[in-house]
Amino acid sequence: MSLNAQPAASLFINGRPVEGEGDALSVRYPYTGEEIALLHEASLDQVAQACQAAADAQPAWAAMSPVERGRVLTRAAAIIRERNDELSRLETLDTGKPIQETLVADWESGAQALEFFGGLSASITGQMIPLGQDWAYTRREPLGVCAGIGAWNYPSQIACWKAAPALVMGNAMVFKPSEETPLGALKLAEILIEAGLPAGVFNVVQGRGQVGAALTTDANVDKVSLTGSVPTGRRVYAAAAEGMRHVTMELGGKSPLIVFDDANLENAVSAAILANFYSSGQICSNGTRVFLQEGIREAFLNRLAERVRNVRAGDPLDPETQHGPIVNAAQADKIRAAIEAGEQAGARLVCGGPGEGAFVPPTVFADATDDMLIARDEIFGPVMTTLEFYDEDEVVRRANGTGFGLAAGVFTQDLTRAHRVISRLEAGTCWINAYNLTPVEMPFGGVKLSGLGRENSAAAIEHYSQLKSVYVGMGDVEAPY
Ligand SMILES: NC(=O)C1=CN([C@@H]2O[C@H](COP(=O)(O)OP(=O)(O)OC[C@H]3O[C@@H](n4cnc5c(N)ncnc54)[C@H](O)[C@@H]3O)[C@@H](O)[C@H]2O)C=CC1
Ligand SMILES: NCCCC(=O)O
Secondary structure (H helix, E strand, O other): OOOOOOOOOOEEEOOEEEOOOOOEEEEEOOOOOOEEEEEEOOOHHHHHHHHHHHHHHHHHHHHOOHHHHHHHHHHHHHHHHHOHHHHHHHHHHHHOOOHHHHHHHOHHHHHHHHHHHHHHHHHOOOOEEEEOOEEEEEEEEEOOEEEEEOOOOOHHHHHHHHHHHHHHOOOEEEEEOOOOOOHHHHHHHHHHHHOOOOOOOEEEOOOOHHHHHHHHOOOOEEEEEEEOOHHHHHHHHHHHHHOOOEEEEEOOOOOEEEEOOOOOHHHHHHHHHHOOOHHHHOOOOOOOEEEEEHHHHHHHHHHHHHHHOOOOEOOOOOOOOOEOOOOOHHHHHHHHHHHHHHHHOOOEEEEOOOOEOOEOOOEEEEOOOOOOHHHHOOOOOOEEEEEEEOOHHHHHHHHOOOOOOOEEEEEOOOHHHHHHHHHHOOOOEEEEOOOOOOOOOOOEOOOHHHEEOOEOOOHHHHHOEEEEEEEEOOOOOOOOO
């Protein structure tokens, strides 16, 4: 079967495909290393052209009624669902993630964002503030042009999570996908046009960091929304600050998953698997520090190892495959270095290990301590570090002992304790007796170094709009002289 995934052109500017004038960008299928498309980065002139096209198109889009804007988004969601099989295959080729995942978690999640914000559109209103005879009101207005910059783990979901709230508020967007996974965003641009989006409202440029940097500081850009690592987040936030641009920062994490003695063992093990090995561990919110209370620890590790041994790794296009390759060789090497560091530091390898080629198997460490690299650094691969604990105060202190604050989970049958512990954890997105579920209805995002702002839910609207206050005088104006 041909793996050719060459798009019509590398960029999408002002409603049409445009070839990039910058360096070549080879897109490879992570499973075989085969080139599936050859793209070209945007030149800096083309970045500016895309931002200008967005700035030109934005006022007319913002002037349309909210119900009309919402309709475009809901149509786009329907088109995505009609083409889910074909789009999911492309997502698997781009990322290497198993087709059984991409069929349900990637474009489908993107469609839900378009559907949610499309439906919300007509009910977004301001406030009326009575002031006696006079009164005031507020208007929620678009920011203008939003730049979206994506990571490679959920390329199409990230594009939709950023585009949907931005567009529904009457903004235009220029999106730069990760250079590792550039294909899905181009499909989203085509689908939005087909759904009735005016040309120029959603544009795609391709490229590495310097293209993202040019986008961040373009004079037409009013907001930058980044999904990426903390070091990139620091750079983008600082660059955006120079022009007082708004930001949303969806960054990395090293999140705690706390399992108390009274937890349902099978559910806690299932959640730990979802929290560490889905998408071969390449998920920002992963609960990679699994704190096990002493009474459940042994049983948990035994059951986990038993279940992990049954994982089916292999060809991501095979519907039976549960565990796919890592996105590229450099990332696989980084993960292997972390595994080696864990072993050298004296942690016990319960299962898994470095693997071979593109594959790193689900790997579990026990007997780790908080100061080990595997317990401190984001590995962004299928590596779970388990840590023993004895009581609640101790585990809360240790769970919070990190600069990150993206997510956290608690497993216990004592719901009073569950809510008490969650209220003390420094994390933006939390789960009780569940993990890594990110429904569009629930705000998603981090605190501390893990980021600023929220995606999904009505909360995202605040991050893609600004408030105008209008005072209305109803009587004569009195002046002192
Ligand atoms: N909180 C969240 O929602 C999520 C966070 N992530 C985080 O993303 C990271 C993995 O993704 P990567 O693609 O490796 O991240 P990365 O930080 O290397 O790159 C992210 C994006 O930023 C761009 N970029 C790099 N330098 C730039 C600059 N100076 N200015 C503007 N753009 C620049 C890249 O080209 C890419 O599109 C992990 O840390 C992960 O936790 C991933 C998914 C979700
Ligand atoms: N559905 C997972 C969202 C977080 C991430 O993109 O890593």
